[in-house]
Amino acid sequence: MTETILHDYWRSSASYRVRIALNLAEIDYRAVSVDLVAGDHKAEAHVALNPQGLVPVLEIDGHRFTQSLAILDYLSETRALGLLPANPAEAARVRALAHSVAVDVHPVCNLGVVGHVSRLLPDQPDAKVDWMRRFIPPGLAAFEALLEGFDQAPYCCGDRPSLADICLMPQLYNARRWEADYRACPRIRAVEAACAAHPAFAAAHPDSVGPH
Template sequence: MSGSIVLHDYWRSSSAYRVRIALNLLGLGYRSRPVDLVAGDQRGAENLAANPQGLVPVLEIDGQRLTQSLAIIEYLDETRAAGFLPDEPAERARARALAHAIAMEIQPVCNLRVARHAVSLGGAATMDGWMAHFIALGLEGVEGLLLQRPALPFCHGARPGLADICLVPQVYNARRWGVDLSAFPRLAAIAERAEALPAFAAAHPDRVKPDR
């Protein structure tokens, strides 16, 4: 089974990390095809043929070649009845809003190529300062959204879903860049709970980091 699904992956990419979690939650084996973002492999001919945006992840599955992590995860949800999103429209919108607050607000500003460009322009900006500022600012909003409702085991219920799949990689990045998570107790507790699950643990960057 693992040979029929291919994930174009970078071990530290939060977008690829999300897709690894989703595949693991579904018990879908896959073959990883590493794309080294630091070395610039994403701009190479092979990766551009798979994804003209020059990004990861790309998922080859069901005879399709899919891009954009949230689109991939929703495809898996719809084709595998994963339950990553609630059935009721308003609840589904809230779950998506939590996921988008991370994937569409925090991540684009903290994308490696964006942060590197900002620092290259000169001035007082540093990579650490840029990342910590925007991650903390974004997580403040996510915490506020979560606090609008009583505490739940996961972002939107008793089982992990789309928002949790987005949250855990972002918390990993927050720790990496020295963000103090004590200011966000609700989301930190949810992330810790999710990280203990085998599907999330197996997707952690330290577990999939190439040996070289």
Template structure:
């Protein structure tokens, strides 16, 4: 019997985060695909699950949860995952690192935003790639600098994956998908390699979760 149901899309950054977190927590879950390209997230059935018409949606412990950062906080508090430290100052610093990715980079680079940007510019060739590079690279450069305040041994903030790692890996997937230059970001590249070797991250990777 599965403990949770995750309504997700294989390429969704927020869905990717949740797959990683559920794997890290050792929670068995059923993935129910919601095809964003086919606009299944805008159907009445999905709107009933998530009034914003977004993914993911997590059903767990008799609850229906939306917004990935809120879900991550719930799992961290109920499963004692240690995604953030208890010390207030360290917690604030690590939260800022994670939010630099999940709150500042991700929202301007999601499917709906990029589609609209392409539409209002006449769908010229290369507009999606230009948009992604414009926002992802400067955001990752800032994260690279912020990582200088932590010891990567080998993850963002220590020897176990935390909230920042869960947010970073989906953004790195997007960076590579859209041809963003990342070769000069050594801290991020080292973290990416460490996460790629971790079973919870590997099993959550979009290439492993793409519908047949």
């Protein structure tokens, strides 16, 4: 059996999602750090793995995959994780919930975008923080409203972690990091507590895998 290798960065939201799924699937893997701050993702060796120069890159089952949402689909389908309901309509609703943060909020709050904002506004040292606080809270408020259509028992969409939980938790890590307020989101906070208590989520948390 080939070794499973995850090329990731400890604070990368996309990498964090994949770590959760690997843990849920109980897949042993070797982590290879790609330091985004140091620019390792733009190095020739990494671009050879992923021409986009992004993380994560997952090497598994003799394949190499990029794009966290595609990786999550692969792991769910090959390891029976059940991240989406079997019913197509219900699956679309859960996928939309997950994508509301993974597709609409995360991209405008990633390192490359926010770093560019800071470079454009060198005379505004708080530009990065202001940016995060501008985009994260409305995205989480929308997620909270979408949660009304699901039964949090105790996770986003029922009694087991779904794609939505895996996409939500990294965004909450960023919200806390940048002090983006989501105190008015009781459903999200209840899901956060349930996920934080789950070993697969806890082991994937940046504080568990990052530099100490």
